[in-house]
Amino acid sequence: MGLIVQKFGGTSVKDRSRIFNVARIVANTRNAGNDVVVVVSAQGDTTDDLIAKAAEISSNPSDREMDMLLSTGEQISIALLTMALQELGVSAISLTGWQAGFATDRAYTKARIRRINTERLESELARNRVVVVAGFQGLNRNDDITTLGRGGSDTSAVALAAALHADRCQIFTDVEGVYTADPRKIPKATKLKEITFDEMLELASLGAQVLNNRSVELAKKYGVELEVLSSLNPMPGTIVKEETKVEGMLIKGVAKDENVAVISILEVPDVPGMSFKVFSLLAQRNINVDIILQSSGRGNNKDLTFTVPLSDAQTAVSVLEENKNRFGGGEVKLATNFAKVSIVGAGMQSHSGVASTMFEALSNQGINIHMISTSEIKISVIIDKQDADRAVAAIHDAFIH
Numbered sequence: 001m002g003l004i005v006q007k008f009g010g011t012s013v014k015d016r017s018r019i020f021n022v023a024r025i026v027a028n029t030r031n032a033g034n035d036v037v038v039v040v041s042a043q044g045d046t047t048d049d050l051i052a053k054a055a056e057i058s059s060n061p062s063d064r065e066m067d068m069l070l071s072t073g074e075q076i077s078i079a080l081l082t083m084a085l086q087e088l089g090v091s092a093i094s095l096t097g098w099q100a101g102f103a104t105d106r107a108y109t110k111a112r113i114r115r116i117n118t119e120r121l122e123s124e125l126a127r128n129r130v131v132v133v134a135g136f137q138g139l140n141r142n143d144d145i146t147t148l149g150r151g152g153s154d155t156s157a158v159a160l161a162a163a164l165h166a167d168r169c170q171i172f173t174d175v176e177g178v179y180t181a182d183p184r185k186i187p188k189a190t191k192l193k194e195i196t197f198d199e200m201l202e203l204a205s206l207g208a209q210v211l212n213n214r215s216v217e218l219a220k221k222y223g224v225e226l227e228v229l230s231s232l233n234p235m236p237g238t239i240v241k242e243e244t245k246v247e248g249m250l251i252k253g254v255a256k257d258e259n260v261a262v263i264s265i266l267e268v269p270d271v272p273g274m275s276f277k278v279f280s281l282l283a284q285r286n287i288n289v290d291i292i293l294q295s296s297g298r299g300n301n302k303d304l305t306f307t308v309p310l311s312d313a314q315t316a317v318s319v320l321e322e323n324k325n326r327f328g329g330g331e332v333k334l335a336t337n338f339a340k341v342s343i344v345g346a347g348m349q350s351h352s353g354v355a356s357t358m359f360e361a362l363s364n365q366g367i368n369i370h371m372i373s374t375s376e377i378k379i380s381v382i383i384d385k386q387d388a389d390r391a392v393a394a395i396h397d398a399f400i401h
Contacts (some may be wrong), residue, residue, distance in 0.1 A: 002167035007039040007157035011174045012231040013077050014044035035125050039135040039157040042073025063108035067147045074134035082132045099353050102138030104146045111146035114161040151212030158215040162222035172231035177238035181254045181396045188302040194239040200254045202378045206255040206342040251345030254396045258339045261268035261313035267301040267330035277327050287312045291373040339388035342380040361398040
């Protein structure tokens with residue numbers, strides 16, 4: 001008998017039939033002799049609908065009140081799924097994030113988990129109940145509701161698996177595993193039997209929407225073996241773990257991210273400490289900076305160009321504009337018509353010519369590269385957003401047959 005944590009996304013519980021489908025999956029896992037903790041996201045487009053409702057009231061709602069609003073979506077899901085389980089004769093109870101012991105920091109809308117008090121969870125499991133937990137949410141030290149950011153239910157599930165020392169954490173989605181590209185757009189995409197934490201982390205960070213990158217970070221840190229599989233088609237999925245047996249694949253996937261904005265600061269003085277002044281301002285607002293390009297500029301000045309998430313772009317520009325006298329007073333420019341396309345694979349470390357093959361594929365399609373970033377297991381390029389889908393298809397054809 002083992003302990004299994006199962007997470008179901010919004011599409012898996014979007015309506016009555018899907019909820020009962022999930023309930024049957026959970027019931028089968030329980031009837032096989034396992035203890036089960038289930039983490040559920042808000043139904044379908046509920047989160048987007050709630051954001052739209054907020055926009056009807058305020059053009060700039062406070063982050064605290066947005067967390068109060070958005071946390072309600074998961075509470076609907078857990079109650080409905082628990083009712084469905086009870087209808088199937090399964091003893092179950094629903095818990096909000098704070099009832100399940102999630103304590104977070106005070107960063108509203110993008111909180112991080114500080115600790116999980118598992119006492120209530122363990123008590124309910126000891127009573128032979130399936131515990132259905134609201135993902136994406138917790139409570140800070142002020143007893144305010146916080147949310148973990150988009151994809152936070154994945155993070156909730158992995159954190160619970162780590163805290164409870166679960167035997168496996170299963171992430172159920174609307175696809176059958178991790179693919180070499182989005183199978184809905186690339187018909188030739190291949191499902192992977194297994195992938196390393198490092199490769200999955202890069203793919204998740206670079207736009208692959210199967211897993212949240214913070215959940216993969218947690219899984220790697222605490223050694224939680226993940227399985228990504230479909231809630232609609234019962235078949236083996238993709239195992240995410242520390243090491244894989246599969247060798248020979250040069251790259252494991254091609255990812256696209258259109259949540260990218262490019263910010264340029266012109267004529268920054270070319271003196272020590274200027275980059276620190278710029279990026280410390282963004283760090284104070286929890287804005288992640290990705291690709292950075294520094295040009296020679298003119299005279300004793302340089303131009304600084306970097307990417308941030310599109311959702312943080314306006315905040316980043318406002319902060320920089322308000323403080324631009326600290327770094328020379330140069331013009332701050334924002335462009336949002338870009339996308340990031342990336343390839344990921346541990347095989348790059350032992351093979352030459354990977355970048356050349358990627359760039360040739362883009363060149364053959366007449367696609368211009370604006371920025372490049374590399375690491376041992378990934379190469380990312382910033383290109384025009386209108387070219388992103390063609391770029392993914394061309395690169396996938398070049399590497400994966």
